[in-house]
Amino acid sequence: MTYEIRPATIRDLSEIYDIELAQFPEPWTKSMLKDEITNIATRRYTVATEYKKLVGYLGLMFVVDEVHVNTIGVVPGTERRGIGRTLLSEGMAAAHQRGAQRATLEVAASNVAAQALYRQFGFAPVGVRRNYYEKTGEDALILWADLPVAPRDDLRL
Numbered sequence: 001m002t003y004e005i006r007p008a009t010i011r012d013l014s015e016i017y018d019i020e021l022a023q024f025p026e027p028w029t030k031s032m033l034k035d036e037i038t039n040i041a042t043r044r045y046t047v048a049t050e051y052k053k054l055v056g057y058l059g060l061m062f063v064v065d066e067v068h069v070n071t072i073g074v075v076p077g078t079e080r081r082g083i084g085r086t087l088l089s090e091g092m093a094a095a096h097q098r099g100a101q102r103a104t105l106e107v108a109a110s111n112v113a114a115q116a117l118y119r120q121f122g123f124a125p126v127g128v129r130r131n132y133y134e135k136t137g138e139d140a141l142i143l144w145a146d147l148p149v150a151p152r153d154d155l156r157l
């Protein structure tokens with residue numbers, strides 16, 4: 001399946017928020033997401049669509065020559081169909097074109113699905129933020145990757 005990637009707009013806010021609510025124990029608020037989507041100076045939010053229907057989104061933040069993966073999620077029930085990989089692949093290529101030399105993110109220590117996705121893009125752990133997530137008290141791993149990145153089939157689980 002191929003997915004279309006396009007910039008997120010304010011009209012996507014409700015659907016993005018629904019994914020956020022369903023997929024994260026500590027979801028961003030609608031108002032935070034609105035600010036993120038509309039702040040195109042330092043953010044880059046994209047959505048993946050399948051037959052025009054929104055199936056996933058990716059939020060990037062640019063800080064000097066780094067890009068931070070703020071958030072990524074797919075519609076519940078559509079996992080493991082390549083949507084996350086398509087979003088990240090397009091996003092990392094665009095970030096590099098925009099001048100980012102490195103990419104970083106935090107991921108919950110127990111989130112093996114996301115970690116496996118990031119590993120395919122060359123992300124490697126450099127540290128731990130203890131008790132990073134307020135609700136669960138869970139640690140976050142800090143991952144970094146040098147850009148440009150390309151998904152590597154040999155790192156698939």
Ligand SMILES: CC(C)(COP(=O)(O)OP(=O)(O)OC[C@H]1O[C@@H](n2cnc3c(N)ncnc32)[C@H](O)[C@@H]1OP(=O)(O)O)[C@@H](O)C(=O)NCCC(=O)NCCS
Nearest residue numbers: 023072073074079080081082083084085107113114116117
């Ligand atoms: C993480 C997430 C975005 C991945 O999106 P996805 O569309 O399901 O991922 P893909 O189908 O593109 O998978 C790409 C690779 O990621 C890894 N992966 C994805 N889900 C996995 C799982 N449940 N278990 C193990 N590996 C997994 C695999 O290596 C997979 O490649 P493969 O299917 O060829 O083996 C999705 O699971 C999600 O929305 N999770 C909830 C939100 C979240 O945790 N976001 C990350 C916050 S840091």
